[in-house]
Amino acid sequence: MQVTSRHFKKGAHEALHDENIQSAFSRVKSGFPLARARAAGELPEFEGLRDEARDLKNHILQNLDYYLEYFEDQVLLQGGRVHWCSSYTEARDVVLAICKEANAKTVTKGKSMITEEMALNDHLEKNGIEPIETDLGEYIIQLAHEYPSHIIAPALHKTKEQVTELFHENHGKYGLTERITDPQALVNEARQVLRDKYVAADVGITGANFLIAETGSTVIVTNEGNGDLTQSLPKTHIAVSSIEKVVPTLEDASLFLRLLARSATGQEMSVYTTFSTGPRRMEDIDGPANFHVVLVDSGRSDLLGTDKQDLLRCLKCGACMNHCPVYQAVGGHTYGWVYPGPIGAALNPHMIGLEEARDLPNASTFCGRCEEVCPVRIPLPKIMRHWREQAFETQVTPKPERWGIGIWAFFAKRPTLYRLMTRISARSLKGMAGKKGVIRKLPLLTGWSSVRDFPAPEGRTFMEQWKKQSQEGK
Amino acid sequence: MSTPEKKNMKVALFVTCLVDLNRPSVGFAAVKLLEAAGCTIMVPDVQTCCGQIAYNSGDKESAKAIASQVIRAFEGFDYVVAPSGSCAGMIRHHYKELFDGDDTMMVAVEELSARTYELTSFLHDVCGYAPRDVSLETSLTYHDSCSSLREMKVRDQPRALLGGIKGLELREAEDREACCGFGGTFCMKYSEISEKMVDTKIDNLIASGAKTLAAGDLGCLMNIAGRLKRRGADMKVLHVAEILAGMGDKPGLGEGGN
Numbered sequence: 001m002q003v004t005s006r007h008f009k010k011g012a013h014e015a016l017h018d019e020n021i022q023s024a025f026s027r028v029k030s031g032f033p034l035a036r037a038r039a040a041g042e043l044p045e046f047e048g049l050r051d052e053a054r055d056l057k058n059h060i061l062q063n064l065d066y067y068l069e070y071f072e073d074q075v076l077l078q079g080g081r082v083h084w085c086s087s088y089t090e091a092r093d094v095v096l097a098i099c100k101e102a103n104a105k106t107v108t109k110g111k112s113m114i115t116e117e118m119a120l121n122d123h124l125e126k127n128g129i130e131p132i133e134t135d136l137g138e139y140i141i142q143l144a145h146e147y148p149s150h151i152i153a154p155a156l157h158k159t160k161e162q163v164t165e166l167f168h169e170n171h172g173k174y175g176l177t178e179r180i181t182d183p184q185a186l187v188n189e190a191r192q193v194l195r196d197k198y199v200a201a202d203v204g205i206t207g208a209n210f211l212i213a214e215t216g217s218t219v220i221v222t223n224e225g226n227g228d229l230t231q232s233l234p235k236t237h238i239a240v241s242s243i244e245k246v247v248p249t250l251e252d253a254s255l256f257l258r259l260l261a262r263s264a265t266g267q268e269m270s271v272y273t274t275f276s277t278g279p280r281r282m283e284d285i286d287g288p289a290n291f292h293v294v295l296v297d298s299g300r301s302d303l304l305g306t307d308k309q310d311l312l313r314c315l316k317c318g319a320c321m322n323h324c325p326v327y328q329a330v331g332g333h334t335y336g337w338v339y340p341g342p343i344g345a346a347l348n349p350h351m352i353g354l355e356e357a358r359d360l361p362n363a364s365t366f367c368g369r370c371e372e373v374c375p376v377r378i379p380l381p382k383i384m385r386h387w388r389e390q391a392f393e394t395q396v397t398p399k400p401e402r403w404g405i406g407i408w409a410f411f412a413k414r415p416t417l418y419r420l421m422t423r424i425s426a427r428s429l430k431g432m433a434g435k436k437g438v439i440r441k442l443p444l445l446t447g448w449s450s451v452r453d454f455p456a457p458e459g460r461t462f463m464e465q466w467k468k469q470s471q472e473g474k
Numbered sequence: 475m476s477t478p479e480k481k482n483m484k485v486a487l488f489v490t491c492l493v494d495l496n497r498p499s500v501g502f503a504a505v506k507l508l509e510a511a512g513c514t515i516m517v518p519d520v521q522t523c524c525g526q527i528a529y530n531s532g533d534k535e536s537a538k539a540i541a542s543q544v545i546r547a548f549e550g551f552d553y554v555v556a557p558s559g560s561c562a563g564m565i566r567h568h569y570k571e572l573f574d575g576d577d578t579m580m581v582a583v584e585e586l587s588a589r590t591y592e593l594t595s596f597l598h599d600v601c602g603y604a605p606r607d608v609s610l611e612t613s614l615t616y617h618d619s620c621s622s623l624r625e626m627k628v629r630d631q632p633r634a635l636l637g638g639i640k641g642l643e644l645r646e647a648e649d650r651e652a653c654c655g656f657g658g659t660f661c662m663k664y665s666e667i668s669e670k671m672v673d674t675k676i677d678n679l680i681a682s683g684a685k686t687l688a689a690g691d692l693g694c695l696m697n698i699a700g701r702l703k704r705r706g707a708d709m710k711v712l713h714v715a716e717i718l719a720g721m722g723d724k725p726g727l728g729e730g731g732n
Contacts, residue, residue: 009664012664012666012667013666016666016667016670029649029652325652325653325655325671325674326664326667326671329667329670329671330667362660362663362664363660363663363664363667364657364660365620365653365655365656365657365658365660365661365668365671366530366620366657367620367624367652367653367657368620368621368624368625369620369624369651369652369653371624372624382571385529385530385532387532388530388531388532389532389534390532391532392531392532392533392534393532397531397532401531401663402533405527405528405531405533405536406533406536408527408528409528409533409536409539409540411522412491412522412523412525412528412536412540413522413536413539413540413543415519415520415521415522415543418522422491422494422495425495426495426496433730434730435730435731436730437725437728437729437730437731438700438703438728438730445662447661447662447663447665448661448662448665448700450665451665451666451668451669451672451701451704452669452672452697452700452701452703452704453699453700453701453703453704453728454696454700454728455496455696455699455700455703455711455727455728456728456730457495457496457497458496458497458498458499460498461494461495461498462489462493462494462498462501462502463489463494463517463519465498465502466501466517467519
């Protein structure tokens with residue numbers, strides 16, 4: 001996919017003036033957060049579970065190599081195969097090779113963020129293989145040639161009318177020529193198209209919410225059941241997963257499962273939670289003949305042991321973006337790469353480069369709602385601040401901004417000079433305002449006065465008045 | 475909590491840069507309240523700012539230099555109180571991060587952190603203060619600043635104090651825990667996003683039907699008041715300290731006449 005993070009401000013401007021985006025993303029704030037609050041409130045041990053989940057993830061990350069190798073051993077014992085990939089290129093090639101080995105023409109796909117990162121669909125298409133997204137939201141944006149604007153509701157930015165048009169344009173070839181507007185009928189039509197694809201598919205590709213070391217299982221959660229059909233009907237199942245998804249035991253997976261859906265959609269559990277362990281055995285009634293796990297690193301291990309390691313705890317629930325006022329204002333695509341919202345602002349600079357993603361960790365008021373709801377307590381504002389520090393140190397921060405901070409700090413470090421400056425400023429700003437009490441245009445602070453008036457100072461600084469009072473003995 | 479020692483607490487006022495420059499009356503309101511609560515107030519002369527602007531802009535070295543200045547200036551007082559959750563949060567929580575690994579500074583940092591408070595929570599929780607004989611006939615909605623709410627756990631204290639003002643009717647706004655879009659330099663660097671956020675906030679404040687808005691942080695208040703004025707909306711904006719100190723009849727932010 002094309003990375004557009006460096007155009008964040010331009011994207012934000014456009015999104016703020018796009019009625020569809022505004023109506024779609026303003027709905028986020030009333031829906032998901034209320035549902036999450038209710039679900040969290042109904043589980044007395046919810047906050048304690050968050051602590052446990054944080055601690056367990058930290059333990060896993062400290063022993064990541066051990067658990068991954070443990071997982072690999074178990075997958076092999078179950079008759080599956082594990083492919084270690086350090087880069088997207090390697091991972092794409094591995095998936096393609098497996099597909100070719102299976103003589104695949106059609107591949108069904110369950111929802112997976114790592115394959116979005118890898119831009120897997122483009123790679124398969126270029127090599128003559130048709131990938132079909134089977135999650136309804138993913139299917140819609142695949143037809144539109146777009147990428148997700150939300151990690152659990154990928155087509156959030158699409159209106160019902162746009163879906164009608166997309167289906168009308170794309171489903172004619174299946175003999176479905178009627179223009180459908182009813183949402184349920186749209187779902188049914190997608191289901192009808194996808195049913196045939198499930199059966200036709202030679203390979204099914206899914207992501208993994210968890211990899212369980214003790215059993216060698218991969219776990220996916222969905223609400224549509226599409227993942228189950230994707231991974232059990234074709235002859236070959238490929239589970240693509242980033243390396244940090246491994247958990248030691250089934251019991252551990254259940255800890256995260258109790259937090260995941262509650263944090264994401266406010267459900268107690270997602271509708272389907274599916275465990276895949278190896279290929280089909282003699283006594284199984286269905287399942288794939290071949291089971292592959294593709295483990296992708298792509299920069300993640302570089303985060304281990306750094307001040308940003310906490311990012312690897314992420315469960316991809318989307319709670320941070322659901323509660324983020326900036327995300328609600330500008331929508332998902334403005335962030336310019338796979339992950340939007342606070343997790344994107346904290347992670348993307350590592351994945352696509354700080355220079356490209358510089359705006360992302362800066363475009364935050366540090367309001368702290370994301371950290372407040374993160375099920376694994378990732379200190380997202382703190383990590384964004386670390387990026388700002390890195391940008392400042394490596395001169396990625398633009399010069400005018402650096403100078404501004406420099407000048408201000410120069411005075412702030414010299415109280416006597418600072419007093420003089422503030423006394424002059426208070427008087428002149430009050431003078432500029434006159435009787436109005438506000439200043440309409442601030443020449444040096446146009447970012448302020450382009451959207452708001454500046455409430456004028458009272459005229460004399462506190463320190464000045466306090467000193468005078470003290471000298472007069474109050 | 476142990477029984478508060480209500481008399482003769484030596485309290486240093488951290489004025490905050492915005493109050494110093496823009497609305498000194500908030501500082502005087504804070505002094506009045508703290509004195510009424512039995513504290514002896516000192517205002518260390520070398521204070522300028524808590525360093526948050528540098529800290530949040532990534533300029534850690536400047537932030538540390540300014541923080542060191544604050545740490546020295548505020549040594550030896552029983553408490554440090556700021557009429558701002560944001561500045562108090564910076565001193566209480568973020569100085570520790572600034573000096574992480576610096577054992578020589580950490581003792582002083584932690585000691586300062588432990589005795590630094592936001593004004594309303596200090597009045598309510600430490601002093602056990604309640605306003606007496608203060609009245610203000612108005613309907614009021616209270617905006618929770620993000621740092622007061624999430625960093626300093628201030629939510630009920632200002633409301634409890636406001637509950638003691640005669641004639642005051644508190645009307646809670648929808649989505650009151652949402653950010654107003656100030657965010658320090660954010661509101662200037664990303665002014666369009668900030669505009670959207672403050673407009674959403676203002677719509678909710680106006681829908682509450684309240685005539686007056688109060689908050690504990692001047693940054694939020696200047697942002698909201700400035701946008702209210704630009705929109706031509708009629709809502710009086712005051713710092714909560716001004717109301718509690720019986721100065722609720724003075725002109726609000728951006729009204730002139732001071």
